Amino acid sequence: MTRTTRLGVIMNGVSGRMGYRQHLVRSILAIREEGGVLLSDGSRVMPDPVLVGRDEDKLRVLAERHGLEHWTTDLDAVLADPEYPLYADFLVTTKRVDAIRRAIAAGKDIYTEKPTAESFADALDLARRAREAGVKSGVVHDKLYLPGLQKLRRLIDSGFFGRILSVRGEFGYWVFEGDWQTAQRPSWNYRAEDGGGITSDMFAHWNYVIENLFGSISSVYARAVTHIPQRVDEHGVTYPATADDAAYAIFELANGAVVQLNSSWAVRVHRKELVEFQVDGTLGSAVVGLFGAEIQPRNATPKPVWNPDVPDPRDYLGDWHELPENDVFENGFKTQWEQFIRHVAEDAPYTFDLLAGARGVRLSEEGLRSSAEGRRVDLAPVTL
Numbered sequence: 001m002t003r004t005t006r007l008g009v010i011m012n013g014v015s016g017r018m019g020y021r022q023h024l025v026r027s028i029l030a031i032r033e034e035g036g037v038l039l040s041d042g043s044r045v046m047p048d049p050v051l052v053g054r055d056e057d058k059l060r061v062l063a064e065r066h067g068l069e070h071w072t073t074d075l076d077a078v079l080a081d082p083e084y085p086l087y088a089d090f091l092v093t094t095k096r097v098d099a100i101r102r103a104i105a106a107g108k109d110i111y112t113e114k115p116t117a118e119s120f121a122d123a124l125d126l127a128r129r130a131r132e133a134g135v136k137s138g139v140v141h142d143k144l145y146l147p148g149l150q151k152l153r154r155l156i157d158s159g160f161f162g163r164i165l166s167v168r169g170e171f172g173y174w175v176f177e178g179d180w181q182t183a184q185r186p187s188w189n190y191r192a193e194d195g196g197g198i199t200s201d202m203f204a205h206w207n208y209v210i211e212n213l214f215g216s217i218s219s220v221y222a223r224a225v226t227h228i229p230q231r232v233d234e235h236g237v238t239y240p241a242t243a244d245d246a247a248y249a250i251f252e253l254a255n256g257a258v259v260q261l262n263s264s265w266a267v268r269v270h271r272k273e274l275v276e277f278q279v280d281g282t283l284g285s286a287v288v289g290l291f292g293a294e295i296q297p298r299n300a301t302p303k304p305v306w307n308p309d310v311p312d313p314r315d316y317l318g319d320w321h322e323l324p325e326n327d328v329f330e331n332g333f334k335t336q337w338e339q340f341i342r343h344v345a346e347d348a349p350y351t352f353d354l355l356a357g358a359r360g361v362r363l364s365e366e367g368l369r370s371s372a373e374g375r376r377v378d379l380a381p382v383t384l
Ligand SMILES: NC(=O)c1ccc[n+]([C@@H]2O[C@H](COP(=O)([O-])OP(=O)(O)OC[C@H]3O[C@@H](n4cnc5c(N)ncnc54)[C@H](O)[C@@H]3O)[C@@H](O)[C@H]2O)c1
Pocket: 012, 013, 014, 015, 016, 017, 018, 019, 053, 054, 090, 091, 092, 093, 095, 113, 114, 115, 140, 142, 186, 201
């Protein structure tokens, strides 16, 4: 008989887009259906969620839909309950710091969406409090688990690139203004006063993507802009879009590589996927997306000659080779949940903690500073 231990998980903000779809349905419920998370000694950990939110009816509907028994609107009560040692946060960003501080004070381990805070000072404060309280922490690093980025990881580990020289990336798509077609993202994302903005959203991702794949970031230059100044919200009300909806950035790495990333909710997609990175190295190059990955090694590189007088018949896109899958890639949110649960249950190594989250918030903050001041900002290592 396999031994199974219960792990009570407080899921706060579970009615939201991320909380419901990625964390409850695709992660915790999927793990439950598989019989829990397997530990190294062959035993299992079964997450047992309590759904937390502001609207009791919404929580009841969610719980009933998925056959769950526990929900509450009383966060403090459940924070005081030793049956639930893990607090998970999927709230809007503006509400996160206060909730996590309370959870740390209650001695809970913490798992949270990014960005961990609106300011670097708050993000660092959370990391410090977690360390002082001796609780474990995990911050969502989902983009690293995308199949395309896992294939990129494999290429890097195999030595395919030689020395990586540069990375150029495009992230984005058109987010409807909400006037004649409803917007496909929540309106708070477009209001700075509500924690919105593409720099605070995406640089929190770019920090961990860059530092885990290419190296630590030594400086940022960014230009953040609001291309669409007015949008229409979920209730049909027109509002001023006070947050940046595009950010054009150059990140320099300590190892000399240059990473240039465009992030935009005001761009029409002319690429294979919603995010794409081109990585150029001395021995080869790759273009990876959410799923796909194409490569061109040094010894299969064409030799173009610039001639504006003659149309060039060469199919440059045909010079790339699609990588095979070779693996089954699971939902990245679920994989990360499993790793964090192993970290909590058997102290398995885990580096994507609140300090890593704080580095992401710092990159957003310094990116916005760079934009406001029109200059490159150097980044010192972050310590507690
Ligand atoms: N990892 C990713 O790829 C990714 C993608 C999107 C969003 N996010 C992050 O996830 C978080 C949630 O984003 P979302 O898109 O799910 O937003 P959402 O608006 O769909 O959900 C927000 C949640 O917060 C709750 N909430 C809102 N206002 C509140 C208040 N005043 N008090 C208490 N609770 C409140 C809502 O009820 C809901 O449960 C954000 O921090 C966002 O940055 C991460």
